[in-house]
Amino acid sequence: MAALRSRQAEGGFTLIEVLIALTISGIIAAALVSLLVGQSRFYNRTDHQLNAEQVAQATFDLLSTELRMATGSDLLAAESDSLALRFDVLQAIVCDPVSSSAAAIYVFDRSANAGLAGSFVGIAVSGPYEANFAYADNWNPTPTATGSGPQSDCVAAGVPGTGSTSDYLEISGWTSQFGTVPERGALVRAYGKLSYHIAASTFLPSGWAVWRGNQELVGPFESGAAFAYVRSDGSVVSGVSSSDFDDVVAVKLTATAVGDGSNPYNVSRPVDFEVPFRN
Numbered sequence: 001m002a003a004l005r006s007r008q009a010e011g012g013f014t015l016i017e018v019l020i021a022l023t024i025s026g027i028i029a030a031a032l033v034s035l036l037v038g039q040s041r042f043y044n045r046t047d048h049q050l051n052a053e054q055v056a057q058a059t060f061d062l063l064s065t066e067l068r069m070a071t072g073s074d075l076l077a078a079e080s081d082s083l084a085l086r087f088d089v090l091q092a093i094v095c096d097p098v099s100s101s102a103a104a105i106y107v108f109d110r111s112a113n114a115g116l117a118g119s120f121v122g123i124a125v126s127g128p129y130e131a132n133f134a135y136a137d138n139w140n141p142t143p144t145a146t147g148s149g150p151q152s153d154c155v156a157a158g159v160p161g162t163g164s165t166s167d168y169l170e171i172s173g174w175t176s177q178f179g180t181v182p183e184r185g186a187l188v189r190a191y192g193k194l195s196y197h198i199a200a201s202t203f204l205p206s207g208w209a210v211w212r213g214n215q216e217l218v219g220p221f222e223s224g225a226a227f228a229y230v231r232s233d234g235s236v237v238s239g240v241s242s243s244d245f246d247d248v249v250a251v252k253l254t255a256t257a258v259g260d261g262s263n264p265y266n267v268s269r270p271v272d273f274e275v276p277f278r279n
Helices: 002-010 015-067 148-156 174-178 242-247
Strands: 075-078 082-097 102-110 122-126 134-137 168-172 187-200 208-212 215-221 226-231 248-258 268-276
Touching (some): 015 215, 015 248, 102 148, 208 248, 215 248
Antiparallel strands (some): 122 187
16 A cells, blocks of 8 residues: 555646646747747848848949949039949941042940940040040941941051951941041040939839949949939039039948848948049
């Protein structure tokens, strides 16, 4: 009988012991849940911070790559919410005039994937060793000859003949646009219109973005993002009239990059950079 009572006393837990165990387990579980929630919020906030920082860096990288190639003379519009400029799709050198209105040229650089919207095309010409260009907007000449003929003219003028035959062209109509045929060694640029503007994002609700033509380029930003223009005297203005385009030496962008989506953690990073034009 005594042995039976002893075995009964050794089996199971008392109610108090069970309650204590459940209480401790609940405390541990609550702590674990709190830890997991905190870690999740930390990772999400960090992800939003990284997104804002990447937006800021990407904005600088994307815009500076193309804006550095321009000069103030290439500007076509300069407003606080938009800018437009001539962007080269082809660069060439004049081998030699071949008639009173035609010249053979050699194309040494092309931007086949410039992705410029619209039909705006023009030609710019600068004399040998000259920095300033004369522009003929909306002139898109059709070559009167390509291949071996212009190639022979260029080789005779000292231009290498190792390029593709499609790089040697004869262009006429210079006198109607510039008053004269460009001389040997003159630089020729064929360009389109590159535009940027700041507008509401179509991908990120309540966010704003920088657009390149019809393409949403980078975002999101808070409202208030704006372009500004640095003039040769160091002053910064929000817009420039066409008569003063030549005086612009750099473009500024001021904005605030924010976290992705609805930005629940209110993450933001300032964007304030200046891209100088080439000399």
